[in-house]
Amino acid sequence: MTAHEAAGPTLLPANAMAGRDDPVDRILAAAYELFSRRGIRGVGVNELISSSGVSKATFYRHFPGKNDLVLAFLELRDQVWTADLIVAEARRRGNTAEEQLLAVFDVFGDWFKRTDFEACTFINVLLEMGPGHPLGQASIDYLSKIRGHIQALAEEAGLDRPEEFARSWHILMKGSIISATEGDTLASRRARQMARWLIEHHRSL
Amino acid sequence: MTAHEAAGPTLLPANAMAGRDDPVDRILAAAYELFSRRGIRGVGVNELISSSGVSKATFYRHFPGKNDLVLAFLELRDQVWTADLIVAEARRRGNTAEEQLLAVFDVFGDWFKRTDFEACTFINVLLEMGPGHPLGQASIDYLSKIRGHIQALAEEAGLDRPEEFARSWHILMKGSIISATEGDTLASRRARQMARWLIEHHRSL
DNA sequence: ACAGGGACAGACAAGTCTGTCTCCATATCT
DNA sequence: AGATATGGAGACAGACTTGTCTGTCCCTGT
Numbered sequence: 001m002t003a004h005e006a007a008g009p010t011l012l013p014a015n016a017m018a019g020r021d022d023p024v025d026r027i028l029a030a031a032y033e034l035f036s037r038r039g040i041r042g043v044g045v046n047e048l049i050s051s052s053g054v055s056k057a058t059f060y061r062h063f064p065g066k067n068d069l070v071l072a073f074l075e076l077r078d079q080v081w082t083a084d085l086i087v088a089e090a091r092r093r094g095n096t097a098e099e100q101l102l103a104v105f106d107v108f109g110d111w112f113k114r115t116d117f118e119a120c121t122f123i124n125v126l127l128e129m130g131p132g133h134p135l136g137q138a139s140i141d142y143l144s145k146i147r148g149h150i151q152a153l154a155e156e157a158g159l160d161r162p163e164e165f166a167r168s169w170h171i172l173m174k175g176s177i178i179s180a181t182e183g184d185t186l187a188s189r190r191a192r193q194m195a196r197w198l199i200e201h202h203r204s205l
Numbered sequence: 206m207t208a209h210e211a212a213g214p215t216l217l218p219a220n221a222m223a224g225r226d227d228p229v230d231r232i233l234a235a236a237y238e239l240f241s242r243r244g245i246r247g248v249g250v251n252e253l254i255s256s257s258g259v260s261k262a263t264f265y266r267h268f269p270g271k272n273d274l275v276l277a278f279l280e281l282r283d284q285v286w287t288a289d290l291i292v293a294e295a296r297r298r299g300n301t302a303e304e305q306l307l308a309v310f311d312v313f314g315d316w317f318k319r320t321d322f323e324a325c326t327f328i329n330v331l332l333e334m335g336p337g338h339p340l341g342q343a344s345i346d347y348l349s350k351i352r353g354h355i356q357a358l359a360e361e362a363g364l365d366r367p368e369e370f371a372r373s374w375h376i377l378m379k380g381s382i383i384s385a386t387e388g389d390t391l392a393s394r395r396a397r398q399m400a401r402w403l404i405e406h407h408r409s410l
Numbered sequence: 411a412c413a414g415g416g417a418c419a420g421a422c423a424a425g426t427c428t429g430t431c432t433c434c435a436t437a438t439c440t
Numbered sequence: 441a442g443a444t445a446t447g448g449a450g451a452c453a454g455a456c457t458t459g460t461c462t463g464t465c466c467c468t469g470t
Binding site: 023053054055056057058061 | 446447448449450
Binding site: 422 | 441442443444445446447448449450451452453454455456457458459460461462463464465466467468469470
């Protein structure tokens with residue numbers, strides 16, 4: 001076991017991590033790029049290491065297996081895509097909580113138009129591996145985390161039954177993503193319209 | 206074997222276990238069973254032939270390659286699942302065209318509760334292979350065929366802008382399927398509620 | 411009766427995958 | 441300086457994958 005944490009604080013000089021690129025970062029960057037675009041089974045370890053300029057031994061020193069890298073990738077995707085790209089951007093675009101909710105589909109609209117649009121990683125992995133697989137389960141957890149963001153916004157907006165609201169809302173999000181993958185770049189507008197009706201019915205009670 | 210043909214309306218075609226003589230039928234039956242449950246890349250040719258009791262030479266005599274079998278499987282799935290299990294059943298359950306439209310989500314509700322629920326094959330293959338792959342394109346075609354059924358019902362119901370209606374409706378169908386894959390068996394009810402609002406807004410010209 | 415086609419069985423080729431291993435260079439710590 | 445840890449490059453193993461090929465059997469048409 002690589003036991004180097006037993007030493008005191010900052011026994012490693014600062015230039016050790018400042019000078020070169022961390023191999024873990026390079027691996028994760030390559031994993032994000034390749035897994036997002038071509039799925040899990042569509043990318044092999046050999047391509048992963050050659051694409052990140054890391055040796056195979058180094059790869060397996062930092063990750064016990066491919067599955068562990070996928071788990072790290074999903075975590076990274078949750079931070080980069082879910083939190084920073086979707087939720088934070090939607091909160092930035094709207095003033096009220098309701099506006100921020102609807103802005104999710106405006107962000108989707110821009111996202112759908114991107115040439116490198118690659119659908120939702122968590123849905124992809126869930127369907128690719130199945131709900132029984134550990135990676136499928138992890139994807140389900142991250143999807144429910146997305147639903148948690150929606151539920152939080154619904155509570156801020158004072159909407160009725162926020163958990164049920166978030167589940168219905170999530171149906172619109174996922175459905176529009178699949179439709180966009182089919183080529184319907186206007187799916188975000190259709191989902192946004194239905195989302196507005198959903199808000200109205202959770203407002204009056 | 207997986208004993209699930211004993212319970213009620215099975216997802217398998219009636220001749221799945223029957224055509225004991227024709228090798229093509231056996232291959233297609235095994236393909237339907239395995240591809241539906243574990244995806245395309247999750248099932249190899251060797252398992253396919255051993256599961257159907259057909260020799261490898263026989264397999265390749267009838268299908269030039271695995272892709273051709275997948276195309277035949279998608280066609281079979283369109284007939285068995287889309288046409289017979291969903292559309293025909295929904296039309297049977299409702300009296301008016303509007304009732305038949307809403308009945309789609311009632312059929313979904315029963316389908317979601319099945320233990321062998323395996324999500325929508327066309328979505329699975331589309332996300333697994335990508336929109337650029339021939340199999341992904343074929344899946345897109347079959348998905349648009351499903352949308353055609355919805356559009357036809359919308360026209361029978363005299364709804365406004367039936368093509369746009371069908372696209373929005375399809376978002377609800379696909380989104381609820383993903384949610385059901387995550388474990389939300391009540392996704393059909395949520396989608397049905399939103400579907401009702403969609404009908405109302407396409408009724409008033 | 412006999413020839414031929416279809417099907418079964420399985421070896422085999424060529425390539426893929428994940429994961430382990432060795433060899434060597436380099437950089438830091440004692 | 442010597443010891444230790446980390447990195448790159450790549451050979452290697454074993455288990456896959458798709459697809460081809462060689463046999464042997466059986467069933468059917470003439």
